Amino acid sequence: MTALHVVSLACLGVFLLAVIYRFVRIARLPVHVRWELYPVAHEKGRARYGGSYFEELNWWTKPRETSVLGELRVMVPEILLLAGVRHRNRSHWYRSFPFHFGLYLVVATTLLLTVNGVIEAAGGAGFGRLLARLTAGLGYAGFGLGLLGAAALFLRRLGNPEYREFTKPTDFANLLFFTAAFAVALAAQVLFDPDFSRMRGFFAGFFGAPAPGLAPLQGLQVVLLSLLAAYVPLTHMSHFFTKYFLYHDIRWNDTPLAPGSRLEKRMQEVLELKPTWSAPHIRGDGRKTWVDVATSAPGDDAGEKGGAS
Amino acid sequence: MSYRRIKVEDLSKAVNGDVSPVRKEELKPLPPPYDRPEATPELAGLDEGARERYAADLDGTCVLNIPKPKDEAEERALVERFLSGLEKLFTKENNWTFLQPLLLSMEHCAGCHTCSESCHIYEMSGRNPIYRPAYRSEVLRRLYKRYVRKGGSLLSDFRSGRIRLNWRLVARLAELSYRCNLCRRCAQTCPIGVDNGLIAHEIRKLFSQEMGIAPKELHELGSVQQLRVGSSTGMSALVVKDNIEFIDEEMSDLTGLPVETPWDKAGADILLIHNAGEILAWPENPGAFAVIFEAAGLSWTLSSDIAAYDSINYGLFYDDVQFARTAIHHASAAKKLGVKKIVLGECGHAHKALTVIADRVLTGDLAIPRESALTTLEDIVLNGKIRVDPSRNDFPVTLHDPCNIVRNMGIVMPQRRVLEKIAPRFREMTPHGVDNYCCGGGSGFAIMSGHNFADWRNQVSGRKKLEQILLAFAGELDPETPKYVCAPCSNCKGQLRDLIAYHGLWEKHRILYGGLVELIVNCMTDVKPGFIDWEFH
Numbered sequence: 140m141t142a143l144h145v146v147s148l149a150c151l152g153v154f155l156l157a158v159i160y161r162f163v164r165i166a167r168l169p170v171h172v173r174w175e176l177y178p179v180a181h182e183k184g185r186a187r188y189g190g191s192y193f194e195e196l197n198w199w200t201k202p203r204e205t206s207v208l209g210e211l212r213v214m215v216p217e218i219l220l221l222a223g224v225r226h227r228n229r230s231h232w233y234r235s236f237p238f239h240f241g242l243y244l245v246v247a248t249t250l251l252l253t254v255n256g257v258i259e260a261a262g263g264a265g266f267g268r269l270l271a272r273l274t275a276g277l278g279y280a281g282f283g284l285g286l287l288g289a290a291a292l293f294l295r296r297l298g299n300p301e302y303r304e305f306t307k308p309t310d311f312a313n314l315l316f317f318t319a320a321f322a323v324a325l326a327a328q329v330l331f332d333p334d335f336s337r338m339r340g341f342f343a344g345f346f347g348a349p350a351p352g353l354a355p356l357q358g359l360q361v362v363l364l365s366l367l368a369a370y371v372p373l374t375h376m377s378h379f380f381t382k383y384f385l386y387h388d389i390r391w392n393d394t395p396l397a398p399g400s401r402l403e404k405r406m407q408e409v410l411e412l413k414p415t416w417s418a419p420h421i422r423g424d425g426r427k428t429w430v431d432v433a434t435s436a437p438g439d440d441a442g443e444k445g446g447a448s
Numbered sequence: 449m450s451y452r453r454i455k456v457e458d459l460s461k462a463v464n465g466d467v468s469p470v471r472k473e474e475l476k477p478l479p480p481p482y483d484r485p486e487a488t489p490e491l492a493g494l495d496e497g498a499r500e501r502y503a504a505d506l507d508g509t510c511v512l513n514i515p516k517p518k519d520e521a522e523e524r525a526l527v528e529r530f531l532s533g534l535e536k537l538f539t540k541e542n543n544w545t546f547l548q549p550l551l552l553s554m555e556h557c558a559g560c561h562t563c564s565e566s567c568h569i570y571e572m573s574g575r576n577p578i579y580r581p582a583y584r585s586e587v588l589r590r591l592y593k594r595y596v597r598k599g600g601s602l603l604s605d606f607r608s609g610r611i612r613l614n615w616r617l618v619a620r621l622a623e624l625s626y627r628c629n630l631c632r633r634c635a636q637t638c639p640i641g642v643d644n645g646l647i648a649h650e651i652r653k654l655f656s657q658e659m660g661i662a663p664k665e666l667h668e669l670g671s672v673q674q675l676r677v678g679s680s681t682g683m684s685a686l687v688v689k690d691n692i693e694f695i696d697e698e699m700s701d702l703t704g705l706p707v708e709t710p711w712d713k714a715g716a717d718i719l720l721i722h723n724a725g726e727i728l729a730w731p732e733n734p735g736a737f738a739v740i741f742e743a744a745g746l747s748w749t750l751s752s753d754i755a756a757y758d759s760i761n762y763g764l765f766y767d768d769v770q771f772a773r774t775a776i777h778h779a780s781a782a783k784k785l786g787v788k789k790i791v792l793g794e795c796g797h798a799h800k801a802l803t804v805i806a807d808r809v810l811t812g813d814l815a816i817p818r819e820s821a822l823t824t825l826e827d828i829v830l831n832g833k834i835r836v837d838p839s840r841n842d843f844p845v846t847l848h849d850p851c852n853i854v855r856n857m858g859i860v861m862p863q864r865r866v867l868e869k870i871a872p873r874f875r876e877m878t879p880h881g882v883d884n885y886c887c888g889g890g891s892g893f894a895i896m897s898g899h900n901f902a903d904w905r906n907q908v909s910g911r912k913k914l915e916q917i918l919l920a921f922a923g924e925l926d927p928e929t930p931k932y933v934c935a936p937c938s939n940c941k942g943q944l945r946d947l948i949a950y951h952g953l954w955e956k957h958r959i960l961y962g963g964l965v966e967l968i969v970n971c972m973t974d975v976k977p978g979f980i981d982w983e984f985h
Binding site for chain 2: 395414
């Protein structure tokens, strides 16, 4: 194992820790009130037009019918093809899709290289010609599409005032980072490792096989891509997994409260929290609970409110 | 000439005039015959007196009447109270209700602007940059990152974008949170799931719950009055009973059927709760409900308990505490009567408030089942519990989908199945169902008319609905043909009433609006013909 392996593993560690930390932090946030938005993809037989179980007479007396297939029907094209952006913002999709799909292909390449590395380290011959070519093909496609998409997104943010006004310096820096990493990766592979054989060897090195040397530009490629992997979950780009919460915990969370359920118990816990809102109609003092406040009348001096004349 | 570009950080800058005033020449043109500029009224400006007294320099209108600070001490106080509220907004003790959705929306916007194209206010204003759904969100996001997550000014500028907090920004952000109908069409289109409607809602909460700033119509005259007197209309139990008695008499005369609304009937199957505004403004609506429920033989009652004869819950739009107080009153009345379920009349926000948002607040014995009247009506009409003659409704009908019932609750088909049975000339608007557009009166706007805000509603936020109505009746705008916009929501009807009057749709084209129950009663064979009187009011 070389210093490059150590850097890569350290970055992988940061990636995993950041993902786990964020995931746990979000999951441990208190239960919130319902805030679903239709169509809810798992509504069996109704999702296609956006209907809900509220359409049923005496809905609470009937079994809820949900469909995992319905969720997959929405999630797969949304994740793989960015279907929503394609449908509603086509000009942006032309830039965003290659960027995201490029990333997916780079991840797929990494996974293939890892599998090959395990096989080689275990004494096997590694991938045959077909799989090796597939790995290289996916790698080139991933770096190419990613480079194209990142550069196109950078130029759009620079050239279009609608986008530029909302773009922070860090957004430009992020896109430059992606552009540089993909450009270096593409150049390094084309110039020094066109069939990815050195890179396959490098991955086998993670699992104890003797690691062949990489060209300096490939070393830079490994460092940049590793740093990128560590960096992404620390930023708003962590939406690659927080989207789970945005969809399943909020947009599609239509679970009704059932008496005696765990949800009801969690609700009773948050109702005991003690607000400190200062407006005259609340006067939260940190001692009264939400139940106390919600079962009291508004303060008499609520007339201090602003209001249209 | 298009609007001047406005950056996020510009919201704190001193300007001559307004930050980004709405201009009539920029508004998106309407379909014929409203396609000429002179076909719509001029936009009324904000009067100078208001400009002198209030911090009202955002876009040429004003709903909050925040007094202009008189000196630096008042400026500082406004900022400090805002900062105090900002911190509380991100604590579980103060905002467990929406903390997870808010935090996720704060941290994950990718700035793709897909949401902009979905917003009727942004589109119809002619793309006023401050109406972009992401604009106010981005202001709050930058403040959150700098002052709550304590990013430090230099690092925060780099990571989160520039923002300068001063009293101007505070006052303008408050106003800007009331330039969104909270229809959540933008949230529906966000590929990540960021909810700019929610962010506008949370900004309103911060101002109300910490600083005591909210529109008078929603707070003092709305939720406070409802909790004190019993209804945001100001009607006490005595008055509402008197009014309903009068409506029953009118309905009996009009339909030829005996109508007597039951009050406080313990053990009834259904507690029906109307938006009390119907009783005063559109008495034929609660009257039609009584006719249908009696004819169908339902066991039902109204409640005269405080707040329980008015399904309004304006807290939904601006204040979690006022929301919870009202919802508890509604559920407590049902519990006291021992009904099997609460049925919500034709009021969109009441549907969402009591059925969806309050669902987890009403625990234990307050968890009385709630149902939409649209579902109840579908059962009555489609299962033959009343007899109908659709030929009595032989006129063009289109349907407005209230956002809170459709996009936010998924009740899409019951009202359509009823209309398909009783209205032979029913046609949809485009788009409709969960992709519908707000009427422009959503989130309380329909009852807000201070200064020149009604002009803004009728020219900007209601413009898309006007366009949809004109297109739905294209080719039939001849005043010889009466036409009906079915809007099963009290708030939406209030907005449609104003919109139709403002643009002269009744006088010029005989376009009327009303609820679903009126159409049902109009075609009941046991009822004398002519229930719908084709008079604009």
